[in-house]
Amino acid sequence: MILVILGLTYFNRTSSTVEISQKKFEHMLAQGDVKAITIVNKRHVEVTLTPAAAKKDEYRELRERSPFAMGQQVPQYRFTLSGGEDLLIKKLDDIQKDVPARDRVEYRSEDRQDFNSIFFSSGFFILLLLGFYFVMRRMTGGGPGGQIFNIGKSKAAYYDAENKVKITFADVAGLDEAKQEIEEIVDFLRNPSKYTQLGGKIPKGALLVGPPGTGKTLLAKAVAGEAGVPFFSLSGSDFVEMFVGVGAARVRDLFKQAKEKAPCIVFIDEIDAIGRSRGRGQMPGANDERENTLNSLLVEMDGFGTDSGVIILAATNRPDVLDSALMRPGRFDRQISVDKPDILGREAIFKVHLKPLKLDASVDIKGLAAQTPGFAGAEIANVCNEAALIAARRDKKKVEMQDFQDAIDRVIGGIEKKNKIISPEEKKIVAYHEAGHAVAGWFSEHAEPLVKVSIVPRGVAALGYAQYLPREQFLYTTEQLLDDMCMTLGGRAAEDLVFGKVSTGALSDLERVTKMAYSIVSVYGMNDKIGNVSFYDSKRSDYMFEKPYSEATAELIDNEVKNMIDKVYVRTVKLLTDKREALEIIAQELLKKEIIFQNDLERILGKRPFEHQTTYQAYTNGRSNDKKDALTVEEKTGGAEEGPADEASKA
Secondary structure (H helix, E strand, O other): HHHHHHHHHHHHHHOOEEEHHHHHHHHHHHHHOEEEOOOOOOOEEEEEEOOOHHHHHHHHHHHHHHHHHOOOOOOEEEEEEEEEEEEHHHHHHHHOOOOOOOHHOOEEEEEOOOOOHHHOOHHHHHHHHHHHHHHHHOOOOOOOOOOOOOOOOOOEEEOOOOOOOOOOHOOOOOOOOHHHHHHHHHHHHHHOHHHOOOOOOOOEEEEOOOOOOOHHHHHHHHHHHHHHOEEEEEHHHOOOOOOOOOOHHHHHHHHHHHHHOEEEEEEEEEEHHHEEOOOOOOOOOOOOOHHHHHHHHHHHHHHOOOOOEEEEEEEEOOHHOOOHHHHOOOOOOOOOOOOOOOOOHHHHHHHHHHHOOEEEOOOOOOHHHHOOOOOOOHHHHHHHHHHHHHHHHHHOOEOOHHHHHHHHHHHOOEEOOOOOOOOOOOOHHHHHHHHHHHOOOOOOOOOOOOEEEEEEOOOOOOOOOEOOOOOOOOOOHHHHHHHHHHHHOOHHHHHHHHHOOOOOHHHHHHHHHHHHHHHHHOOOOOOOOOOOOOOOOOOOOOOOOOOOHHHHHHHHHHHHHHHHHHHHHHHHHHHHHHHHHHHHHHHHHHHHOOEEEHHHHHHHHHOOOOOOOHHHHHHHHHHHOOOOOOOOHHHHHHOOOOOOOOOOOOO
16 A cells, blocks of 8 residues: 555656656746746756646647646656756846846745655665565465455365264164265275275265255255265365356365365365256357366376275266266266155154244144155254244243144145234135135045135135145046146136136136146156157256147147146036035135135035045054054144145135
8 A cells, every 4th residue: 555655646746747858847937938937856856837837839739648746736847957056046147137026936945855766765665565465464364355366266064073063873764775875985984994894885975855844954964964074065166266267266176175084075066067968058259168177087096096985975966967978877876865754754854943932732744744745854953043043022921723724724834814804805806716625525536635715815815815734645547637737726617606706816726736737748648649658858958948749749749738627627617516505605615714624515515525544643553552542633633634735826
């Protein structure tokens, strides 16, 4: 900063002045164009013009050369003394002898240090060195705002015995198979002779694959807490930088540090940030910096000179976009699937997250596990936290089962909008819409069992919703999918049947039905005219704009989808027409109570005519030998088998 100030001061005084001869100066003085004269170090003279003189044409060149100097009260000209200061003073008196004393131009003399002498003086040189040291220290990471010389260094967080991660495998629930494979890697690091004496080799890498929120990063944290060896953790985005070559340099630096600490574990979260397939989606002239980073990673993981002792863990929810060279054995020998938990896994996860909560005796963990199908570990943790917050808001001493029910409703449908103003006409439409879902699902054999119907507004735009209890199954038949479509179209069919017109409330229903119909026809090969053909490509590029079939096939698919939806809709209307009395009763019950449960439907419609055990019933019956007195959900919640399901209606 000091250097800049001195430089600006010097150059403001010197670089804007024009060298002239002493004779030229005498001519300017005789014309009355000079305002001030400064004799510097008895060697140079600086001349400042009057404002009027600065506008004359003879000084136009100076104005064009340095307009800033012409507009300021600074010297514009300078010349070198030829005969000394005394001779100059004598000439000044001679030139101004006829000028009145008050109008004469006075001169002043000053001693000024030269910029070069300042620069090379010992004091300033030391100051300059200190400033240079301070700047370099900041640039190399000694203070905030630097890091320019550390840009190629790895950003991995390092954990060892001193700063060990506190999470262990005991904190990971519902992932038994994944834990078993990960624990084997940790066990090898602890007892390598157990495996090497049989000739076995530890896998070089393990890739954790699964949907978001299922616990991939939690597993890695548990490995860091259990392994007892150095652990490096970073994200795939930490390799990404705007400068060319930085990503590859960071990869090399990471593995250099890891080899120095071997045996050790390196965890790369969201590896798809740098591991995408090479050449996919590249535009002409696109930057291949990401590919260079990936190439460097491939070489370090299993290249010509790769050393052993470094185990790579990585996690992603996009395995379909990863490069095949990255996925091969020798780099990632194992692909560990971390899926959403089943009912047993959800029960174990609930037990982990319920430990810190003060629970009421009414809380049934098995019931909660049955009511949350499709929930990942992160969603279950959110339900437990929301239940505790709801109980605290209600000034309760313990968290009750009803608080968990409300928490599940909030996670699925959003916060309850008690003060939302709805007109009586809209409320009536919503009631019949939801009643249509209830009746269509109740009398469709393969539809998911209904749990709860509500016309209380929730979330952003949901004026009502129906809750179902999906089955724990992975394979669906055509009949099951068609019954599900029938149940989903029940709301639109009820509006059409009762009011003779439809509303926009069936948007989410129509979206779901359309996706389901296209899947039946073009993905699962369940249509007679299209045949056993699937146009789904699991490795399809995000940049693919062409359909993998002809225009004629596309038209045939569209026609088959429309015919399928039309047939299901006609079937739904016929079903609701036959059950019109039940539809009216349920709609009026909803208008009266706003929320009805499964026991209300049984009271109004009678027992469901299809004998199918719910997931919860099958689960509890299968474990009745262990606990014969297990309470059912009906007993716990007053006959309401409340549970989450895909939201069938947003009226």
